Amino acid sequence: MxxxxxxxxxxxxxxxxxxxxxxxxxxxxxxxxxxxxxxxxxxxxxxxxxxxxxxxxxxxxxxxxxxxxxxxxxxxxxxxxxxxxxxxxxxxxxxxxxxxxxxxxxxxxxxxxxxxxxxxxxxxxxxxxxxxxxxxxxxxxxxxxIKVHKKDEDSANRRAKKISSVILNNQEINEFLQYLRSGYEYSLSPRQRNAFLRDKERDISIISMMLGSGARVSEVASLTIKDINFHKRQMDIIRKGGKADTVEVLVSSLDDLKDYLRIREVRYPGAKDTSYVFVSKYGGSAKPISVRAIQDFVTKYTLAFNSQEEFSTGQALSPHKFRHTFASEWIKNGGNLILLRDQLGHNSIETTEKYTNLSSVESKKVMSDIENARNVDSKS
Structure with a gap:
């Protein structure tokens, strides 16, 4: 969308x-x-x-x-x-x-x-x-x-492996957000730093809202002020096809949103005249931020974050990978599959079930570790 x-x-x-x-x-x-x-x-x-x-x-x-x-x-x-x-x-x-x-x-x-x-x-x-x-x-x-054939779908296990290779775990999420808060700016030129500092709270809030709700990038870009309910920790969104829905949001993500809203009208003159939450300076005034702009800065930030180690070529992530990240953490923490389907706005449970295979992959690793440990014990 x-x-x-x-x-x-x-x-x-x-x-x-x-x-x-x-x-x-x-x-x-x-x-x-x-x-x-x-x-x-x-x-x-x-x-x-x-x-x-x-x-x-x-x-x-x-x-x-x-x-x-x-x-x-x-x-x-x-x-x-x-x-x-x-x-x-x-x-x-x-x-x-x-x-x-x-x-x-x-x-x-x-x-x-x-x-x-x-x-x-x-x-x-x-x-x-x-x-x-x-x-x-x-x-x-x-x-x-006339019959048409889409490229064969990967097996559930292969999809799980592909998803797990491009998502962040809880520790990496915290490290990534902390990097944006206090590390990224020091890798920039003075001009780049000024541009980043202007948009810092906004960009962190957008990323945090995606990681804290599993919402699509277009759903976050379309948020209006009245869509946010801080008391109930929920937000109203418009799904594909124009369907209205309400989803839960992490408290930490709402806190990041509050940090942005406090400086919104100062950093983006004219923002008070638009109901859209996330805005950018466009043509001298505040306009709703585009999906492409969000995709671009997510690519830029994640590439920089993943390139910190020596000899690392880094890997950029997309906003959709944040959606995978949220779903993975939901399952890891014992979340119900039906509720996850509703949270993500999937039309069928089959679409959501791919995330259960993430747990399956981890289970296989645990079993392998147990097997290896037993083999070591039997030889000693």
Missing amino acids: ASPRESLLHEKRLETHLVDMPDYVIEYVRSKKRAKYSASTLLGYVHEYMKFFNWLQHEGISGVDCIKDTPLSILENLTKKNAEFYKEYLEEEIISVENDVKKKRSENAVARNINAIKSLFNYLTTETENEETGECYFYRNVFSK
């Missing part, structure tokens, strides 16, 4: 692109907006439709000069072979060349494109209504016959 500022930008871009789309695509987008699809999601869909309609035009299938004029009959009468050729085109097109290496779309990128088109065809064949006949625009959905 995008931040408030990014959502507005995506909304504007979406409306700009819709001008070049057929009327039935515009109708589809309006319908999905009413169904609470985000502007960011729909903008992604429209980008995929532009590829599709341009391909129809290039191949001489649509026979129109402008994709806006593509008639419904072209989609209705598209053959399965046509659809298969389009999928092959997506798979084989060279999308970039770097150091003489040609790069094609990933399986997941192809799947996203085809699934976006399937969504449009499903709408046209099941949700529309002709004003004269009361029937759907057409019923032949050729893309329902």
Whole structure:
């Protein structure tokens, strides 16, 4: 989910692109907006439709000069072979060349494109209504016959190992936050230090809120003042798809938030005129911070933190790794899996269950240590 500022930008871009789309695509987008699809999601869909309609035009299938004029009959009468050729085109097109290496779309990128088109065809064949006949625009959905495959998922055990290799444990969390509070600034030039000190409390608070709640970066970026309940130690957030939710927050994270709020209007003139909690100086005034800005400083800080030891190349973490970190600590401390699902806002328990395998990996290590200790004892 995008931040408030990014959502507005995506909304504007979406409306700009819709001008070049057929009327039935515009109708589809309006319908999905009413169904609470985000502007960011729909903008992604429209980008995929532009590829599709341009391909129809290039191949001489649509026979129109402008994709806006593509008639419904072209989609209705598209053959399965046509659809298969389009999928092959997506798979084989060279999308970039770097150091003489040609790069094609990933399986997941192809799947996203085809699934976006399937969504449009499903709408046209099941949700529309002709004003004269009361029937759907057409019923032949050729893309329902096209199968796509995403890259095979890792095993649960492998996912757990991958997650555990890029998360912080409790001690590392404390060390990282302490590093930002009293160590990081001394590695900077005077100019860099001044910029960091201006944003220090804000950045620490954002990181602490993610580590202390498991919230997504977009959910934290979208927080408003009224969303925070310090007494109940909770915050209201907007999940993917626009669903409102309430989650718990660690007291230590709320304390970091209070430290930021005390200096918010001093450091960011005009902040009192916006309800968004986390702001940045933009164009001479305070604006809601963007998701990209948070991602950038998390990368910068974690890379610096992990590069402190001699000969260390360091490793940057993303805000999503903070979400993994919170979930891991929840399970380690005996947290209930159902409650974790609700805290993270997962749609299914299967998504949340990957974190139980972190405990499984640790259990295997414990068993291995016991085995090794017994072997040593038996030989002595």
